[in-house]
Amino acid sequence: MKKLLLIIALFCINIPFLYSQTVGLEIGNTAPDIRLPDLKGAPVSLSAFKGKVVLIDFWASWCAPCVKEQPKLAELYKQYKGSVFNNGKGFEIYGVSLDNKKAEWESSIKKMNINWIQVSDLKFWTSPVAKTYNIQALPFNVLIDGKGIILAKNLHGNELDQFLRNLLQS
């Protein structure tokens, strides 16, 4: 009887661990939340987009390969924005800029007609988010599902397109 009670007790203790997802940077982990100001200074959380498939796009106006990638992202955003996926309804891009000058960040967004959410603490490579996400180089991105779980990392161009296509609900 004592043994049975011990087993039940141990099982109960472990229940939260069985159902909680580890916050981390590996595929299958829950992506760490981000809460940074948008262009108007209003804080926007990544977790506010729960339910949607979200691409967290780390970029900067001073990063030439990042800027080059934006038209393709615009194309994918238009294509998948209203799509229903196996693990999320709708597609969003959460752009996190490592810019340090607001004017340059803003002018780049306007110049490229970026119409998805953009946030930045304007701290360049010293931004805490660069540390949290262990960013080693730009461009860098993380794709998460409707529950905030990391599906893929650093997919670009056609590879990203193909990955999103495979996630579509059939």
Add this chain to the structure above:
Amino acid sequence: MKKTKIIILSLFALAYIATAFQSVSAQNSNEPWTQQQLLAPAALAKTINNPKSAQPIIYCVGPQAVIKNSIEVGSAQVPANLSNFKQQISRLPKNANIVIYCGCCPFEVCPNVRPAVNLLKEMKFTNFKLLNLPHNIKADWIDSGYPVSE
């Protein structure tokens, strides 16, 4: 006798291959800086951390001056910033101990280091170094705990 001949011929062949390899390597280095002009981050960090050392004048030619005691001149790809840099260094002696860095991106795609190095060469500076940040300022400096500006 035959053995000696083979050894001598082999040595000549090896020397020839080595020379050819060296010349190919030199040709591949199309950068405006030399290997001797690249300064290791650890070496600069050591100098900054030792106030008794002769301190170089450190210019950031990229988006933000992250390194302690460095002077921000703005991204050197912007002509106005390059002019600003030119104005600042024109006051210095040609043998001034200068270190420049950017650290926005890997060297291959960095738009700022080349215009800055070329300017220093054009102005005949003889004692300048480019901080060797092959990845970026975070990976090659901040993550190592080297001194950053307040």
